[in-house]
Amino acid sequence: xxxxxxxxxxxxxxxxFSKSPSNADIIKRVENLxxxxxxxxxxxxxxxxLTLVEKRRRDAETILGRTSLYFPxxxxxxxxxxxxxxxxxxxxxxxxLIPDIQSHQGAAGIWQFMxxxxxxxxxxxxxxxxxxxxxxxxxxxALDYLKLLYDIYGDWTMALAAYNCGxxxxxxxxxx
Numbered sequence: 001x002x003x004x005x006x007x008x009x010x011x012x013x014x015x016x017f018s019k020s021p022s023n024a025d026i027i028k029r030v031e032n033l034x035x036x037x038x039x040x041x042x043x044x045x046x047x048x049x050l051t052l053v054e055k056r057r058r059d060a061e062t063i064l065g066r067t068s069l070y071f072p073x074x075x076x077x078x079x080x081x082x083x084x085x086x087x088x089x090x091x092x093x094x095x096x097l098i099p100d101i102q103s104h105q106g107a108a109g110i111w112q113f114m115x116x117x118x119x120x121x122x123x124x125x126x127x128x129x130x131x132x133x134x135x136x137x138x139x140x141x142a143l144d145y146l147k148l149l150y151d152i153y154g155d156w157t158m159a160l161a162a163y164n165c166g167x168x169x170x171x172x173x174x175x176x
Contacts, residue, residue, distance in 0.1 A: 027041050027046075035086055036084045036086055036157075037156060038155075059096075063092060063096050066097035067097065070091065073135060073136065073139065074088045074091065074139055077136075077140060078143065081144075083143055083146070084156060086156075087143065090111065090142070090160065090163060090164075091110040091139075091142075093164070094107075094112035094164075095109065095110040095111070095112055097110055098110065099133055100133055107132075108130060108132040108133060109130075109138045110135065110139075111139065111141075111142035113132040113141070113142070115132075117145070118131065118132045118138075118141070121141040121145060122141065123137060123141055145163065146159055146160075149163055153170070158170060
């Protein structure tokens, strides 16, 4: 998924492709990014771009349509916390901006909080209410969590990876 993070950090450029981009087009766009994410052009990144532009174009367009609904509020929260704008794409990666989505593992909402993490950050999760699905509250807590991960790892790429797969997985990888 971290490859998709890199790709979606410039995901809004999908709409600019009227036809399938060449590898040179992809490389040029990635090289011109001004981003906090350590973006590396790999065969997998290029494959993901082509998949979204060709095979999943309709899905990508639907997701891009949802950005007009959700990004203004997320961008305001990001600005208020003085965090990098690219963090908004985590919600795209995690949930395709579908607020009521739930994963097979039990993560819920656009930020895909697990129950324990949500409760740790003060979100209420019980049989009557699930604040992981509350856009304003979950965004606030997700940004707090991302900031904490950045403070721990000192690097946004590592913080994004830890958000996606957990600090335990990242710490094991660092040890190796």
